[in-house]
Amino acid sequence: DTGVSQDPRHKITKRGQNVTFRCDPISEHNRLYWYRQTLGQGPEFLTYFQNEAQLEKSRLLSDRFSAERPKGSFSTLEIQRTEQGDSAMYLCASSFGQGGIYEQYFGPGTRLTVT
Amino acid sequence: AQSVAQPEDQVNVAEGNPLTVKCTYSVSGNPYLFWYVQYPNRGLQFLLKYITGDNLVKGSYGFEAEFNKSQTSFHLKKPSALVSDSALYFCAVRDGPTDKLIFGTGTRLQVFP
Numbered sequence: 001d002t003g004v005s006q007d008p009r010h011k012i013t014k015r016g017q018n019v020t021f022r023c024d025p026i027s028e029h030n031r032l033y034w035y036r037q038t039l040g041q042g043p044e045f046l047t048y049f050q051n052e053a054q055l056e057k058s059r060l061l062s063d064r065f066s067a068e069r070p071k072g073s074f075s076t077l078e079i080q081r082t083e084q085g086d087s088a089m090y091l092c093a094s095s096f097g098q099g100g101i102y103e104q105y106f107g108p109g110t111r112l113t114v115t
Numbered sequence: 116a117q118s119v120a121q122p123e124d125q126v127n128v129a130e131g132n133p134l135t136v137k138c139t140y141s142v143s144g145n146p147y148l149f150w151y152v153q154y155p156n157r158g159l160q161f162l163l164k165y166i167t168g169d170n171l172v173k174g175s176y177g178f179e180a181e182f183n184k185s186q187t188s189f190h191l192k193k194p195s196a197l198v199s200d201s202a203l204y205f206c207a208v209r210d211g212p213t214d215k216l217i218f219g220t221g222t223r224l225q226v227f228p
Contacts, residue, residue, distance in 0.1 A: 004158070033215060042205050042218030043159070056213045091158060101147050101166045101209060104216060106158035 002026060004107035006092050012113045013082055020078045021110045025094030032075050033104060034067060035091040036060065043091055049075060050097065082114045117142045117210040119189075121219035128196045129227050136191040136222045138206030147209035148189045149216065150180055152202050159205065165189060176200070196226045 005024045013019050025032050030051050035043035046065070048056040051072040061067075064082075069075040079086055089111050093104040118141045128134045140146055147166055151159040163174025170182045180191050191204060203223050207216040 031214065035216075040220070042207075042221050043216070045210075045215045045217070048213045048215055050213075056211075056215065093159075095214065097214065101164070101214070103149060103161045103164055104214075105161065106151075108156075108158045 004092055004094055004105050006090075006107040006110050008110060009108060010111050010113075012115065015084060015114055016081055018078065018080045019082060019112065020076055021090055021092075021112075023075045023077070023092030023094075023107060025073070025075070025092070026105055027073075029094035029096050029105070030072070031095045031097040031102075031104075032069055033093040033095075034075070034077050035093065037089040037091055037109070038087075046077075046090075079112075082112075084114045087112055087114045117208045117217050119148070119206045119208050119217060119219040121204075121206055121222045123222050124220075125223045125225060127225045127227065130198050131195050134193050134196040134200070134224065134226070136204050136206075136224060138189045138191065138219060140187050140189060140206075140208055142208060146182075146187075146189075148180075148182065149207040149209070150174065150178070150189075150191050151205045151207060151218075153205065153221075154202050162191070162204075196224075198226045198228050200224060201226045 032049040034046040037043040049069040064080045089109045091109045092107045095102045095104045149164045150162040165182045206219040
């Protein structure tokens, strides 16, 4: 399977704990995005990487959130001191981005439940 | 700011009948519009996109979308619905130089046998 993969698929954690999610994009894609989706809503943009550089962060991304893409390949999203409001589906997407308008390909998501 | 609106939370259609899922947009500059489908417990799958050119865009699984500049709409259509088309459909617009997507709230399509 050469699509976008995410790990874990599900995560249950207690409030106050830290969690980390991983995303492996399609190998030739240099652009990587993180989105958050809550029940009944469309995905909301969190952050964007071009290669290893984080070029945009949403205001939704509080100081408790941090994302990295150390070698321009996989990415991690960490949430520190989780809150119940962080419960959501976290989606990763990747795209090819050289001089055109390209669609994004999404992974299956990581569903986070904070108890 | 770029935005899209999906006025219908749910659309019901009988199998074999044509279906339409509505989307309107508000953008500054050229609109770059997308449709995605989401099946239960799965990520979003790309269906089609409009960049420029023909107002009728053909996509995956027999879906097409009609771009209408005067009505600022980008409705998703299919001539003959299948039960397996039942899913959540999202319209989205590209925003800014990073190509991030701004999504609508989604429309649940239910196709009855």
